[in-house]
Amino acid sequence: MKTKILVIDDEENIVELLQFNLETYDYIVDYSYDGFDGFLKAKEIKPNLILLDWMLPNISGIDVLKKIREDKELKSTPVIMLTAKNMESDKVEGLVVGADDYITKPFSVKELLARISSVLRRYSINTSREEEVLIVKDIKVDLIKHEVTKNGEKIDLTLKEFDLLKILLQNKGKVLSRNFLLDKIWGYEFYGETRTVDVHIRYLRKKIEEPNSNEKYIETIRGIGYKID
Structure with a gap:
């Protein structure tokens, strides 16, 4: 089955460029020039990956990402x-909300294609039946249902928080460096911005640890770095 990619960008020339190159690589491409319409189209076609512009009319890309x-x-x-924003704080905001990758305009089509391939490859890794459920103390992580519970009560985590908890549990007792976590979860070296991991760990702790x-x-x-025993 071919991979479906949804492009949400208000620049027609960018959409045309992406559609041409992605279809050349045998992807099925749909698109939208508006954030609200793009979100509704995503719910309708359920794409395998979304390319999302930050600066959109009516609703920003970051708000569309939150809705997703x-x-x-x-x-x-x-x-x-996809965005012209290249400040560290902007990148961190996008990653904290749940972006899997971030590329600034103007960008190399070859680099974008490589990143698409990398992200899709990470998502295509099947969880083995032996590791359907991971447990630490009173927390249970169900990798099939993509669900986390504590004492039977569901905890809502973002995608990146879930991935962080999962990789820490899969490596119980090991110290995982910030660069290792960045590479494994975001899929490439995010040089100079390892505080992204610290921000996600802080939010994760607030959700799974009791205050005081x-x-x-x-x-x-x-x-x-970090570890779970």
């Missing part, structure tokens, strides 16, 4: 942000 990550059917859909409790799930190894 909050939607039950779309929340696990990989999203690559001495019991910690994620241990910080200063100067090195």
